[in-house]
Every structure is written in structure tokens, then in C-alpha cells.
Amino acid sequence: MESEEDMHDANDWESVGEDLYSDYGEEGSEVYVEEGDDFFCNSNFDDSKDVMVVREKPFTVLSEDDIRQRQEEDISKTVAILSISKAEAFILLRHFKWDENRVNDEWFANEVAVRRAIGLLENRVEIPKLMELSIDHLTCGICFETYPPNMMSAAACGHRFCGACWQGYIGTSISNGPGCLTLRCPDPSCSAAILQDMINFLATDEDKEKYARFYFRSYVEDGRKIKWCPAPGCDFAVEYYKGSANYDVSCSCSFSFCWNCTEEAHRPVDCSTVAKWILKNSAESENMNWILANSKPCPKCKRPIEKNQGCMHMTCTPPCKFEFCWLCLGVWSEHGERTGGFYACNRYESAKKEGVYDEAERRREMAKNCLERYTHYYERWASNQTSRQKAFADLQSMRNEKIAKLREIIKEEESQLSFVIDAWSQIVECRRVLKWTYAYGYYLPDHELARKHFFEYLQGEAESGLERLHQCAEKELQVFFDALPDSPPTKEFCAFKTKLAGLTAVTRTYFENLVQALENGLEDVSSASQVAGSSTSKSQSTKGKAGKNKAAKLAVPQISPDDYWACDRCTFNNHPSAKRCEMCSHHQ
């Protein structure tokens, strides 16, 4: 059982990192295959099968056309199975969150109840019959004007209103948002659903378009399997297959995000830590202060709600419609006599007495007092963020123009230069991981000294490794751009290639270990001897590589990595000129 779980992790791990991790590059292969071998020995699975599983991604990126096609397919299937109209199938599927199986189960279990709940009438009230009664004009129930029957329309229920009023009624509902998808007949006693064919017949062109947009988006927003890519201006959505332990997905627009919380990808830090961190970051801004002071999030859909009037019985705006108590944020249906009435909720009062609410507030207060500690982590988080953005831009320009330029100077095949792209991709990915380790570090409890020290050690090593790689990819590569095209520095370039590729591989391995260690909750630290053993061997291997590269580095006048001094307290490698540790301010 355990090995199976392990395998699961390993699968997710490799499948998600995509190129960066699952790519068994030449240089990286040494370390990687070793680990892989180990892993396959431990589990009794067929190798070939494993490789296949490893390659499979736990998600699919969908374009608008793909989504439309799927929506069409789902609707057509339901139409065929239940023999209802397309517009009815839409209402039905939307109501059951686009879960076909549930639709079928519920429908065949109790069709009458389902029809009643969503306002689908079984039999249309026939309008021609009324005309036969020789009624020549009717009064519209909204504007009270009289019209001949043929100028009025009704839903399946037969409640007739004039065209202008229908248009206004539908338009008001559409401008209030996706709640218009569950629009009902205007008659107060009637709950017949207004279907899309009716909207298309009666609404203005602009409203029809908006409605069609809500109709389409419902497939993603009301369904449970697909989410929009949160990148600005990106129209793709990502379908995720449940059951995988890791939520990081990458969209076709090259944005990586966590499918669970739709923040940007944040491995190895978990969603709740990220949410806390992001809230904390924005808590400093006035906006967030106002939202915290004046609103509460809907307990179900998390939209902030401002209570500006009325009683404690809150109903979230459609489509959420969640009913809850403003004081304790509990489900409204559970309120009543037992909770001490509806307006002075007992649960809230008793929780307040027990300190649950005060606690949250006090913690917030304390966090503000610990501003300095926070600033320490935030600055590092933010600077890695900026650094990553810069590295990403560099990677793009490298891909788009600089590689071609380098080819001219070095006179090499493009495939021979791919190691530069690999290095930059690695830098971008590492900056992302490193950035999130600062959020992780911020929430690591101060009293767990062993874990904290181990974490800071790992982070420090990772950071200095990445700095070396970044430096090499940026500064040392620049030298070759400045070289004269008639005397290509082939020899030097060869040495540079070995160095950069080596650094890329080392850094990659290091970050893999870091991510794994953090995801395991730094378990290793419990068996101290093991930690000492593995970490020394790791640092040796890094140092070994760095040592090998020293010759190449000497060509460019700079400070050797050996000149940096490691802080006694946090192990961070400091610049020789620094008298105090740049990380923890400890004296040299």
C-alpha cells in the first residue's frame, strides 16, 4: 500500500513539472536515473507500464472550441436519453452542475420532482386554444396595456406579457449576471423556467449575446471538472482529473497555476499557506483593510459580502444563493430556537466567549506587530518574483532572437544550443519554487528549531546554487555575444557549455530535493544522523561541481564561491564584504 502511494506521488511529481522535471536530459540523467532505479526496485511494478503512467498528465487544456464542443455533446446526449429539448437539457444539466450521471439518476428516480424544482412544465399550455375563445385583446401583466393576443408571448406556463415588457424583464435579469440562466416567469405565483429559445425570440441582440456568453461559461463555472486559466486575457480552461495528489497544471498560455486554488503554481507550499500568505500580502493595502472591516466572505462561494441593511438572514447573490447567518456564518437552515433565535446567534456569542473569534483577531493583530519578520520574508518573496519575471522575459528573448544571434557567432547547430534554453527554463522554475519557500518559511513555527534550521539550510543552499546558475547564464553568456564573429571562441564556448549544463543539472536536482523535502514536511529532520549524512553528501556534490567549474570562472574576474562565508546560525552564504549575515543579521 505504501509503495503504491509513493508511486502516486512520484507520478504526479514527474508529470506536472513537464519539461523541467520529466525531461531526462543528458546531463541530468546521472542523478535522475539513480533515483528512478531505486524507486522501481522498491515497487513491484512493471517498468514499461510505469513509464506510460509517468508521461500522462493529470489535466487537459481546453480551448473555447473544445469547451463548446463538449457542452454540445453533453447536451445532445441528454436530449437523446431523456427526449427533451436542447434548451430544457441545458437548464437540467446546469442545475445538476453538468454531471450527466446525476441528471439521469435524479430524472429517472423522480421526474416530477426534478421538473418542479427547475421549472420545466411537462405540457405546454396551448395558446391557440385561447384564441379560439375569440378573445381579441389581453392586458399585459407588467405594463397593463392591452394588446391583441398575437403580440404577446408566454413561456410554457401560458402567462402572457407584451414584447417590450419581456425584453425589459429579460434584460434586467441578464444585466444582473449569470443568475439569468435560472430566470422564471414574471408571474409571482409561477415558477416556469424561461428557456433559451424564448430569450432568443424576445431579447435584444446585445442581451442575446450576453446570455449566450453566460450559457457557454456555465459549462466551466457551474461544472466541477473544469476551471478557467486565471492568467489575464487567457481564454483557455483546464480540465483536471481528480485523484491526483498534486494540483499544479500549466495552461497553453504558458501560465502555471494550482487547479485547486487557482493561484499561480506554488509547489511545494500547500494551498492554505498560499492563501494565508496572499491575504497577508494584500492585508497591508487599504483595500483589504476595508474589505476585512466591512465585509465577510460568503461561507460557500467566498465572494466578499457587504451587509448594508436588513436582518442577519443572508442570501448570497445567484447562482450561489447560499443562505447563512451573518453573525456566525453558519448554514441558515440550522438556525432556530436552539441557537437562541435568529438575530443574536448563540453560537456566535458562545464562540466569542470561548475566544474563537477573538483569537483570529488577536492573531491578525500580532502579525501586524511582527511586521519586521514579515517584511524579511516578503522582500525575499517579492524579489524572487521580480527576478522570475525578468528571467521569464530573458527566456523569451533568448528563444526568439538571441539564440539565432548566438548561432551566427558560434556557428553551431541550434540543437547544440538548446542547453541555454534549458538553463533559463530551469532558472524560471527555480525562482518560482524559491519564492514560495519564503512563504513556507514565514509560516514555519519559530519553536520548531530543528525543522527551521534544516529548512533554512536547504533554502540557503538552493538559493546560492541558483545564484550561481543565474549568474553564469546571464553574465558569462554575455561574453560570447560581445565576441567578434570572425574569430569564434569555440574552445571557451565548449567549456562554458559544460559549466552551464552542469550547473543546470545540479540546480535541478537540488530543487527537486528541496521540493520533496518540503512536501514531506521536513520529516528527515527527525532522524538527525541521516540528515547530517545526506546533506553533507549533497553539499559535497554541489561543491564538487562548483570546484570543477572554478577554472572556467577564473576567466572572468569575480569572487570565487569559496570566499563567501556561511553564517553559523542560518547557514546562508554571505558576500565576503558583509560583516553581518544578510539573512539573519548574525555576526560573522
Place this chain on the structure above:
Amino acid sequence: MQASRARLFKEYKEVQREKSADPDIQLICDDSNIFKWTALIKGPSETPYEGGVFQLAFAIPEQYPLLPPQVRFLTKIFHPNVHFKTGEICLDILKNAWSPAWTLQSVCRAIIALMAHPEADSPLNCDSGNLLRSGDIRGYRSMARMYTRLAAMPKKG
């Protein structure tokens, strides 16, 4: 704007014609502004509001009847669903359950019904709600009666 004006005008005419039809409701349109109305409603019998006349103020939005009118009590009233200070009313049909087929007249009827059947489950006036919830019907009736006497009935002498 045009549609709401036309509809309000229809309602105005209807009110003139039906004046005697519903003796409990008297709707009055502002002389200069068809979007401002007041209403006088009679407290329903066999309630603590019996014998009182309560004044309501209507502010009607331009999108009426697609959006509901804003209604509040001008006369002080002790009722679980009416704010004691502002007169604001907590009634579903004035919020999310509004339908354009409702009229000012039917809104008044709904408010009279609310006076007879207070909804203590979502109170705006907590003291009033508390009395009802705790089963102190006598206490609630006395308070409501007192305020009806004080505010909604002509002073004796």
C-alpha cells in the same frame, strides 16, 4: 423611464377608480413627481395595530416595474420586520422575490399581511423579535399596542 411613467400612470388611474374598493389602503401620488408616492394603510383587525393608520413612503426607481419600489414606514411601528428607527421593511417581495407583475397596491396588501403575520425568523427589530421568539406574546402585543396608540392613532382630547 417612459415605460415606468406609463405604468405608474396606469396604476394612478386604477387607484382613482378603485378608491372605494379597498378601504384599508389609500395610495396618494405626489403632486409634482409620479415617482414619489405615499400610502395610508389601516392596521389589520385583531392585531395590536388595529385602529391605527400607518403612513408608508414609496420611492420608485426609474426601472420600475422591473425593479421593486423602495418602501418604508413613516409612522413609528413596533414590529419584528420593520426597523424601529428608519422604518425600513424586511420583506422578500421588496428584495429578491420581486416580480414586475406586482403593483404598489399589491405591495401595500403584502405589508398589511406582514403586519398581521410577523416573521420573527428574520427580524430587523430585535427587541420585538425576541419577545415573539421567547413566546412572550403578551409583551409583544402590549409594546406594539403602545406604539400604535402613541404614533398611529389620533390623540384624544
